[in-house]
Amino acid sequence: MNRYKCKNCGGNQYTSAPDRENEPCIYCGNANTVLMDTLDEKPGENEGSAENE
Numbered sequence: 001m002n003r004y005k006c007k008n009c010g011g012n013q014y015t016s017a018p019d020r021e022n023e024p025c026i027y028c029g030n031a032n033t034v035l036m037d038t039l040d041e042k043p044g045e046n047e048g049s050a051e052n053e
């Protein structure tokens with residue numbers, strides 16, 4: 001299983017496919033998904049994104 005993270009909305013999406021980078025995000029439709037190293041979200045991963053909690 002691989003985790004892809006949308007750089008636009010910060011949404012995580014999971015798929016077994018290893019080649020889904022830059023696929024449209026399932027949440028916002030933005031083709032800005034990047035393959036992440038881990039399945040679990042890491043602290044600081046959202047640095048520089050618009051997400052602000």
Ligand SMILES: [Zn+2]
Binds near residue numbers: 026030
């Ligand atoms: Zn998104």
